[in-house]
Structure formats: C-alpha cells, structure tokens
Amino acid sequence: MNTAGINIIDLDTSSVRELNASLHSVAEAPSAWRVLNPHGKHSLAVGLEAAHKVLIEGHAGYYCGGMNKAAEITVRGQCGKGLGENIMSGAIRVEGNAADAAGASGRGGLIVIEGDASSRCGISMKGVDIVVKGSVGHMSGFMAQAGHLVVCGDADDDLGDSIYEADIYVGGEVGALGADCVEKEMTPDHAEILSQLLERAGVDCPAESFRRYGSARKLYNFDVDNADDY
Amino acid sequence: MCGIVGLFLKNPRLENSLGRLLTPMLVEMTERGPDSAGFAIYGPEPPQKRIKVTLSATEAADWESVAADFEQLFETKIEYFVRGGHAVFVLPAAEAAIRQCIAARHPGLHITSIGRHLEIFKQTGLPADVASRFGLDEMIGSHAIGHTRMATESGISAKHSHPFSAVADFSLVHNGSLSNHNGVRDRLRRAGVIFDSDNDTEVAASYIAHRLGLGRSLNDALHDALGALDGFYTFAAGSADGFAVLRDSIAAKPAVLGETADWVAMASEYRALAALPGIEKAHLWEPKPATVYSWSHDRLAQAA
Secondary structure, three states, X not given: OEEOOEEEEEXXXXXXXXXXXXXXXXXXXXXXXXXXXXXXXXXXXXXXXXXXXXXXXXXXXXXXXXXXXOOEEEXXXXXXXXXXXXXXXXXXXXXXXXXXXXXXXXXXXXXXXXXXXXXXXXXXXXXXXXXXXXXXXXXXXXXXXXXEEEEOOOEOOOEOOOOOOOEEEEOOOEOOEOOOEEEEOOOHHHHHHHHHXXXXXXXXXXXHHOEEEEEOOOOOOOXXXXXXXX | OEEEEEEEEOOHHHHHXXXXXXXXXXXXXXXXXXXXXXXXXXOOOOOOOEEEEEEEEOOOOOHHHXXXXXXXXXXXXXXXXXEOOEEEEEEEOOHHHHHHHHHHHOOOEEXXXXXXXXXXXXXXXXXXXXXXXXXXXXXXXXXXXXXXXXXXXXXXXXXXXXXXXXXXXXXXXXXXXXXXXXXXXXXXXHOOOOOOOOOHHHHHHHHHHHHHHOOOOHHHHHHHHHHHOOEEEEEEEXXXXXXXXXXXOOOXXXXXXXEOOOEEEEEOOHHHOOOOOOHHHOEEEOOOOOOOEEEEHHHHHHHO
C-alpha cells in the first residue's frame, strides 16, 4: 500500500518476514514506512541498508532495528530485548521503555530511548552512542569498548562493569560502580561532547548535573604484583 | 528456553473469562516451549472442610473406581469432574489419607495439586493442543499461572511439566535452570520431603513450600529462595490469595509485567500480553533482579 508516498505494512495481515523483505528490496530508494499492529513481534526492521524512515506504531519485541545501517527507525511504544543490537550507523528512537541489552555490540549510529532502559544497556558497545532520557538497569555499559552511553536519570548497580573504554555520563544517582569502572573528570571537552549528544538526541536535559565514568584500565593485563601468588 | 505467563484479576467481573484470557497468552509462548504446557488455575472453592485434588493419569484411568475407593475410604458420596486426562475430586480435607490411598490403590495416578482453590493441568504437546484438551478456554477463577516448556535438564513427560505444587494451593512455574538443585534436593529429602521427579523446578517448589511450612509468608519464602537457589530463573508463583514474580540477581531470563485497573499480568515476552483487554493503556515494566513483586486479593481489599 502507498498513501501519500508512505508505504504502510500492517502486521495483522503481513508477516515480519514480508515486512523485512519489503524494506530490503528497495535498498537503493529510501522511502517512508509505517508499520501497524506490531503487537510485540520480534526482529522488526532489521538489517536495513537504505536510509528509510520507518515508524513502528506500537510495541516492538526483541532485536528491533538490529544491524541497522542507514535507516531512521522510530518506535511509538516499548521495545523488547536487544533493541538495535549490532547497529552500524543510522538512528533508532524509542518513545517508551526498552528492555535489557539495548544497543548490544553496537558499532555506530545513535539510539535514543525516551523512557527507561533495563539491565545491560550498551553491553559490549563498540562505538554506538546511546542516550537514555530515563534511567538504566543494572550492569549497563558491561564490557563497553567504545562509544558513549548517556543516562539522564539513574543507573542501577554495577554500572560499567569490566569496561574497556567508552564514556558513560549519568545525570542522576549511580547505585554502585562495577569492577574497574571509576568516576573521571568532566573536562570542558567532555562537557562539549555531552552537550552535542544531548542536542543530537533532542533531549532537553541540563548537561551541568552529569558525572562522567570510564575504565580504570586495571583489568587490561595480568597484574605483575600477582606473580607472587605462584 | 521456556515461556511463562501469569494473570491476576483485580476486577472480579473478569473471573468468568480467566481461561479465555490465559489461552492466547499461553499459545503465544509456543516458540519458547513447544514440547509441553501446563497451567495452575485458582478457581471456585469447594464446600467447607473439603479440598480439591487434581489427579493426572498417564494411561486411560478408571475414574469411577477411584471415586468408589474414595467413597469407601470416607464413607460419603464423592463428586468429581474429568478434564482431558485429569480429574478433579472434591474430597474431605484429609491430605495424608488421600495420598496414601492414591499410592496404595492407584500407583498409575499422579497428584498434580491439592488445595481449596488450586487445580493444575499439565501435559506434553503443543500449548494450543494442551489448552484445548483441558478446555482452558472455559475455566473460571481469580488468578492463574502457566508454562510452555522446552526441556533441557530432565525428560519430557507430564510429571516433568510445570506448574509444580508442593503444598496446598501453592504453584510455581520457572524459566531458567538451577545449578544447585541436587544439593538442595538432598537436604530437603533429609528433612522428609518426597519428590516426584528429578526436575530442578520441583526442587524450587519444594524448597519454597518447605519454607511456607515453617511459617514464612510467600514473600519471605521467595526472599529465602534468593539465598538458597543458585542459577538462572524467572519464577511466577501462585498462592490461594495471590500471585508473585521473582527474578534471580543477574536477571538474564526475561520477564515483563503489565498492570491496569482490572488485572496484573506477567509473561516472558510482551507479545503474550498483547491480546489482553486494555493492554494499550497498561503500565508496562521489566521486573528488577532479586526483587519480589506480589499482589493479593486481601491487600487489594484492604487498600480499597
């Protein structure tokens, strides 16, 4: 269907496979798409190479927008596990909450969650920028390697556990820091990066209240002081 | 992988639709558990001093002769109704005598539940087939939990299916696996607990039942489970009056909760809740790790 240049796919009458096949088949011609009646179905709008604008009108299930390359995906609802997992570039916006492991392994692009994100938000992130307007659950930023995780609200326990690199900015309270995660100085350069991220995300949140966290880099190598144990 | 669902009705007007609302929830979780399914229904109470005993049979059972044995034992007329391969008997509240009678006279039968409210139906097969075999659609009650199973650590049979019950009116479903169930089972056996299977969830149900037997509340017993049970789990538990959800402290097994003025529902995945009436306005959230969430009709009545 095509009304006023917008493609409409109703998941009450089409399968998820048909939706994704349609989005893949016109890779060279970016266009606008509305996805109706998602009812929490998994793997919606995954692996999009074209710069489509996709609006999912309802709740999405697991892995929504996974492996995204160029599309701009908006979810008018909540999202299940693994939102935008392995996102390469492009942008995903969720107007509600996201379940655990949002942005898992993401290499680039931007994920904006206007509600809360659950546990392990940004797990093993490798370059993606994630902005959460609400709070994040436990073990967010677990083993993060590159990119930025911005949390306007609070972060639950074990934030940044086993983090390699990546910068975490939190505006609210932090429950407890994970292993090898430490608070770091907010230099003017970092404050500028944070302001730009908030602006790109369209999130109106004062940048002054944020604190920055990152890796103490003590788990990178075997600590020679432990040699005495043998 | 397994799927679990739970539905607690706050609005009594929905009680006639409990089974009709639970069926699509259970069926939606087929991909998470296609080998067996089961559900615990908290339904109407029998007359005073009577309890409901749900029996399952692996082969065609002669329910009339079971009823005749109970009539001889209790010297009174016994009522029962048959659903699929299960039958629910309304009996005098003499649990030990009932268990002894079943063990001695009908060793092929298995007691799935005992209680004033609880009835448990479970069987191997696709969730849609299991639900239709037992007539889940028509069942009425105040709350229910259900399970779709993809077996990992023990065999595929009705006995290994969920929900499990280990004490009157208590039921448990589980998504995950326990790593220390053999040790906990041994300790409970030494305390006199008898097990029906080698299933890890049966150990969790028996552990919680054992704590309830020591006078702990359901909330406290679930808190105790956090310290005693090692592994991955999302539990949904039912009691005569209420419903509770608990995830382990890592919370790797999924769970989503939804609440409206009329009901509280939980499921492994949101899509199982998508067909509930009023879902578009429900408050939806993911339960935090190592946190007991519970609802009870008593507490609702007090708050009203």
